[in-house]
Structures are given as C-alpha cells and as structure tokens.
Amino acid sequence: MVDDQQSETSANMRLFIALDIEESIRQRIVRFMEGVREFAPEARWVRPESLHVTLKFIGEKPAESVSSLKQAILELQVNPFTLSVAGHGFFPSPKLPRVFWIGIAAGAELGQLARSVDEALGRVGVPKEIHPFNPHLTLARGGGRSESAFLSNKDRRNPAFRRLQEKLSSLLQPEFGTMTAREFFLYESKLAPGGAKYSKIERFPVT
Numbered sequence: 545m546v547d548d549q550q551s552e553t554s555a556n557m558r559l560f561i562a563l564d565i566e567e568s569i570r571q572r573i574v575r576f577m578e579g580v581r582e583f584a585p586e587a588r589w590v591r592p593e594s595l596h597v598t599l600k601f602i603g604e605k606p607a608e609s610v611s612s613l614k615q616a617i618l619e620l621q622v623n624p625f626t627l628s629v630a631g632h633g634f635f636p637s638p639k640l641p642r643v644f645w646i647g648i649a650a651g652a653e654l655g656q657l658a659r660s661v662d663e664a665l666g667r668v669g670v671p672k673e674i675h676p677f678n679p680h681l682t683l684a685r686g687g688g689r690s691e692s693a694f695l696s697n698k699d700r701r702n703p704a705f706r707r708l709q710e711k712l713s714s715l716l717q718p719e720f721g722t723m724t725a726r727e728f729f730l731y732e733s734k735l736a737p738g739g740a741k742y743s744k745i746e747r748f749p750v751t
Contacts, residue, residue, distance in 0.1 A: 556604045558733045559745070561617065561661050562596040565681070569629050569721040570595055573646065576718055577683060584708040587644065587684040594742050595681050597627075597648055599658045599728060602670055609668075614730060614746050616664040622750045625653035629681065629720040632712065634705065641705045642686045646720065648679035654725070655679075726750045 565573075574592045581589055602613065627650035634641030648654070658677040666672045686704040730746040 555606065557607055557610065557745075558604055558735070559602040559610075559613070560598055560731050560733060561600040561602065561665075561728060562598045562731055563627075563725055563728045564596055565629065566721070566723040569723060572718075572720040573629070573681070573683075576646075576720070580708060580711060581684070583711045584644070584684060584705055586704040587686055587708070588739065589684045590682055591739065594740070596729075596731070596742070597654075597679050597681060599677075600661045600665060600670075600673070602665065605670075610730075610745065612668045613665065613670070616668045617661060617730065617746075617748050620660050620664055620748070622657055622660070622748075623653065624724050624726050624750050625651060625657075626722055626724050627654055627679075628722040631717045631719075632683075633680075634709070638709065641709070643682055644684040644705060644708065645680040645682050646718070648681065650679065657725075657728070 570592055573595060577589065577592070581587075605613070627648055629646060629648060631647040631649075633645055633647065635643040635645060655677050658679075662673050684705075727750055728748050729744045730748070731742050732745050733740045733742055
C-alpha cells in the first residue's frame with residue numbers, strides 16, 4: 545500500500561487507474577509548459593506532479609469496495625514495456641479545442657494493459673469502456689468564454705488556445721523521452737477549487 549487510507553473512511557471515493565511517468569520526462573514537460581503557457585493564460589493548466597497516463601477511470605465508489613478493486617487488479621500478469629512521450633494535439637479537434645495534450649507512443653502492451661484492467665474491473669461491477677483507449681497526458685483545459693460564445697464567431701477555435709496554436713505551429717514537435725513501465729497505481733481524485741488533487745492508494749508492479 546502506498547499511502548495511509550484515511551480517505552476510505554469517507555462515504556465515496558473518486559477512483560482511477562493510471563501509469564506514473566519518470567521524473568526526467570516530467571521535468572522536460574515542465575520546461576515545455578513553462579515555455580508555452582503564456583500563450584494560453586486563460587486555460588486551466590495541470591500541476592506537473594499530477595501528470596499521469598490514465599488506464600481506466602473508475603468513478604465514484606464506496607470506500608468498502610476498494611479491497612475488491614485492488615484484488616481484481618493484483619490478479620493481472622503484466623510484463624514491463626516501453627513507452628515514449630512526444631508530440632501534442634487538441635481534443636476533440638484542432639478547430640474546436642477543449643483539451644491540450646501531449647502524446648504517448650507505445651507498442652501493443654500499453655493498450656493490452658488498459659484492456660486487461662478494464663476487463664478485470666468489469667468482473668467486480670465497474671462498467672466497461674465504450675470508447676477506444678487513447679493514451680495521452682493532459683496539459684491544459686480550455687477556459688474563458690463559454691463554448692456557445694466562440695462557436696458563433698467566424699474563428700471557431702477556443703479563444704483560450706488560439707495564441708497557443710499559433711505558437712505551436714512555428715515549433716518542432718517536442719520529444720520528452722522514453723521510459724520502461726514497471727508499475728501503475730490506483731489513484732484517488734479529490735476535487736478542489738484549485739483543481740483535482742490525486743493520491744496513490746495502491747501500487748501494482750509490472751514484472
């Protein structure tokens with residue numbers, strides 16, 4: 545167990561499964577963010593310590609269900625694999641951006657891990673995913689004016705990201721590094737005025 549589970553005394557916990565990233569990669573991402581965030585000051589930028597690759601969002605669950613969730617994941621057999629962090633993009637599209645992200649490139653192992661986690665948790669009552677797995681690291685979410693306000697404009701791009709997109713178009717696609725995945729975690733997410741705060745509840749080794 546990673547942290548003391550004081551939060552398990554609460555009625556519900558907001559949970560997800562994710563891979564952490566190596567500190568050297570995180571620091572390269574931090575330097576990249578520091579260089580471009582001035583071009584999207586209205587966006588809500590994530591805290592660097594919160595960067596992770598989400599494998600499965602579980603959602604709100606009673607604290608007493610955590611044990612069964614852990615056991616389902618512990619039964620998985622996963623081998624170490626490599627992944628690379630590079631490039632960037634916008635969800636749902638560059639013309640209508642709401643989320644700014646950087647990419648994750650990996651072999652079939654990463655997608656298989658996400659499917660295995662999904663299937664394992666499905667056996668203990670967690671609804672299975674209906675959308676394909678799309679690994680990425682979220683850096684910022686659009687802020688400022690509402691979607692309806694900017695949809696009526698000739699330029700349909702979210703104003704929060706317009707200058708950032710112009711800046712990125714003049715830069716090379718960034719490369720942040722390659723790592724070997726040797727562990728992943730059950731996280732708890734606590735919503736707060738300054739953004740969600742994440743704590744590690746359980747570590748699952750990749751061996």
